[in-house]
Amino acid sequence: MNAFLMAKLLTAILAFLFCAIPSQMSILHTASCLFLCAMFIYRIPGFHRTRVLILVPFIITIAGMQFLSSSQPREYHQIAVTAIKIFCTGSIVISARFFIGTEAVKWLAHALPHTAGIFLLIFLRTFHYLFRLNTMIIFQLSSRLNLASKEKYYIPKYYSIAMLYNQFRAMHLYRNGFLSRSVAEISEPEIFFSESSFDRTLVLLVIIIASLYIILHA
Amino acid sequence: MPLASIHHVSYIYPDGTAALSDISFTIEHGEKIALIGNNGSGKSTLLYLLGALLLPSKGSISLEGIALSRTTKSALRKNVGMLFSQVEYQFIMPDCLNDVMLSIREGTKEERKEQAMQYLRHVNLDAYFNHNPLFLSSGQMKRAALASVLAKKPALLLLDEPLASLDKPSSRAVLDILTSHTIAMLFATHSRHAVESLAQRVIVLDGGCIVYDGSPKSRDAKKHFENILL
Numbered sequence: 184m185n186a187f188l189m190a191k192l193l194t195a196i197l198a199f200l201f202c203a204i205p206s207q208m209s210i211l212h213t214a215s216c217l218f219l220c221a222m223f224i225y226r227i228p229g230f231h232r233t234r235v236l237i238l239v240p241f242i243i244t245i246a247g248m249q250f251l252s253s254s255q256p257r258e259y260h261q262i263a264v265t266a267i268k269i270f271c272t273g274s275i276v277i278s279a280r281f282f283i284g285t286e287a288v289k290w291l292a293h294a295l296p297h298t299a300g301i302f303l304l305i306f307l308r309t310f311h312y313l314f315r316l317n318t319m320i321i322f323q324l325s326s327r328l329n330l331a332s333k334e335k336y337y338i339p340k341y342y343s344i345a346m347l348y349n350q351f352r353a354m355h356l357y358r359n360g361f362l363s364r365s366v367a368e369i370s371e372p373e374i375f376f377s378e379s380s381f382d383r384t385l386v387l388l389v390i391i392i393a394s395l396y397i398i399l400h401a
Numbered sequence: 402m403p404l405a406s407i408h409h410v411s412y413i414y415p416d417g418t419a420a421l422s423d424i425s426f427t428i429e430h431g432e433k434i435a436l437i438g439n440n441g442s443g444k445s446t447l448l449y450l451l452g453a454l455l456l457p458s459k460g461s462i463s464l465e466g467i468a469l470s471r472t473t474k475s476a477l478r479k480n481v482g483m484l485f486s487q488v489e490y491q492f493i494m495p496d497c498l499n500d501v502m503l504s505i506r507e508g509t510k511e512e513r514k515e516q517a518m519q520y521l522r523h524v525n526l527d528a529y530f531n532h533n534p535l536f537l538s539s540g541q542m543k544r545a546a547l548a549s550v551l552a553k554k555p556a557l558l559l560l561d562e563p564l565a566s567l568d569k570p571s572s573r574a575v576l577d578i579l580t581s582h583t584i585a586m587l588f589a590t591h592s593r594h595a596v597e598s599l600a601q602r603v604i605v606l607d608g609g610c611i612v613y614d615g616s617p618k619s620r621d622a623k624k625h626f627e628n629i630l631l
Contacts, residue, residue: 285495285533304493311535353490359454360491363483364504364549365475371510372499375531 185286187378192287194386195279198223201393202271208264215392220271222385223278231281234314238273240339242266282382289372300369305361312353320345402466403427404585405451405557410460412446412609420446421609424460428557428585435596435617436589437626438606444589445486447606448559451587453477465556482555482584486562488546489535497521497537497545498530504552520548524578540571547578560588564595593630605629 202216224235246266250257288307292300324341328334405428412421421443428434436444449455450462453474462469464477485491494500501517508516521527524544529537534545543563550558563579564572576598579586590596596603596617605613605625613625 288495289499307495308493315535356485356487356490359449359483360485361493362454362478363452363481363485364491364493364553365478366493366503370502370505370513372494373502373510373514375496 185374187382188283188287188290188374190386191283191382194389195275195283197393198389199272199275199279201389201396202268202275208267212396213264213267215396216267216271219389219392220274222388223275223282226282226381226385227278228281233318234277235274237277237314237317238270241273242269245269282385284377286374286377289374293369293372297368301366304369305357308357309354312357313350316346316349316353320349404430404432405462405464407447407451408461408463410450410457410462412443412450412455413458419609421450424609424611426604426611426614428587431583431585433579433586433599433601434588435600435603436587436606437591437596437603437629438589439629442606443609444606445561448483448561448587448589451557452481452483452559454483479553480556482550482553482558484543484546484550484558484560484563486565488543491546491549492534495533496531497526497534497548500534500545501549501552504549517548517552520552521545523551523581524548525574538571540567540574543567543571543575544578547575551578551582551584555584558582558584558586558588560586560590562590563588564590564592591629591631596626596630 198219202219205212208216224232227234246262249262249265253262288303292303294300295303320342323345324338328337328341407424407426410421410424411419413419424443424447436447438444446455450457450469451464453469456469456471456474464480467473467477469477483491492500494503498514498517498521501520502513505513505516507513518527518530521530524547526537526541526545526548529541529545534542537545547563558579560579563575567575572592572594576595579588579599586599588595588599600617602615603613603617603622603626604611605622613622615622
């Protein structure tokens with residue numbers, strides 16, 4: 184495997200852990216996480232950046248549940264930390280697809296045992312459809328509902344129904360498609376390597392920030 | 402011995418809807434058959450049964466002498482290539498080259514890569530070898546899926562609406578690819594052009610039953626599909 188591809192894979196994991204693990208977040212740590220997160224989002228090309236929006240309803244749900252279940256006085260700081268963590272880790276996961284590329288996925292699918300490799304490919308395909316479906320449903324709802332009127336309050340209801348139904352249908356179609364291919368094994372894939380100066384900068388930045396964090400806390 | 406034989410097959414969906422009732426016909430080696438019928442007449446169900454994705458409620462299906470059953474369905478699937486009407490669901494790998502390579506079972510990595518490139522060249526997509534098939538246009542996506550299916554070297558090719566949502570040049574490109582092969586094909590279609598340029602035989606379905614099975618050129622055949630084809 185290409186060394187730079189491996190470095191990118193480790194960088195994405197490191198950035199994810201940097202944002203996910205610490206339970207107490209200082210202002211400096213929060214700022215670093217948001218900075219890294221912004222760099223990762225910047226790596227997503229063009230309109231694909233809207234994919235990050237999928238995190239918003241997720242954050243609202245989790246933060247809402249945390250708010251309702253927390254005792255008096257409300258733990259606003261903890262709610263904010265959770266929201267930031269979800270946003271940072273979620274956007275790093277989403278942008279990692281563009282940062283690492285599909286090459287690492289192909290390599291990983293081949294390196295893993297057959298069943299796990301197939302599972303990984305199916306999982307990522309399903310995830311991919313979820314994003315396409317998200318865009319499609321948003322377009323559909325925008326064209327059918329008058330967002331300037333009270334109809335906008337129906338968006339969450341229609342969105343969830345459309346998402347669920349479409350996802351179940353997609354699973355059925357995907358099952359048929361996959362079975363008809365009757366893949367016996369994932370043979371060694373052809374990997375296309377690419378390097379960009381932005382990717383090199385991002386790798387360096389993550390290493391520097393993570394190292395500084397470790398040194399400061401040692 | 403025929404390549405495939407369908408003997409008194411019926412299929413009832415779990416909700417009780419009867420999709421097919423008492424269907425019988427055979428498919429010879431290299432035969433290209435058009436499957437015609439109104440929406441909901443059972444065309445796709447019949448293709449799913451032949452693709453070993455469903456098991457018949459009654460009757461029997463056999464391909465190359467192997468009878469379809471719960472234990473043989475995986476073996477049968479290996480000899481059948483299926484192109485779905487929504488092809489985007491049949492891609493597995495994230496780029497065209499690797500998706501075609503996945504269908505090729507024999508040879509070293511270099512040999513499989515060369516063969517895959519040949520299939521992509523055949524469908525005129527060699528320039529898109531490293532593209533994600535899901536980001537191609539519908540015509541290109543269909544051709545990419547066709548390359549993956551053909552690379553499997555199936556004994557029987559099942560095509561569900563192969564020309565659906567394609568413009569004229571893309572339809573012609575797909576038909577040219579299909580015409581250049583001698584594989585037995587059963588394709589469900591509503592396209593008159595596809596029937597006229599590809600089919601050697603037509604099977605007309607109505608309400609889950611075969612109402613015509615014969616030459617597409619006979620007057621009787623035209624009477625049956627006059628109101629179905631576009």
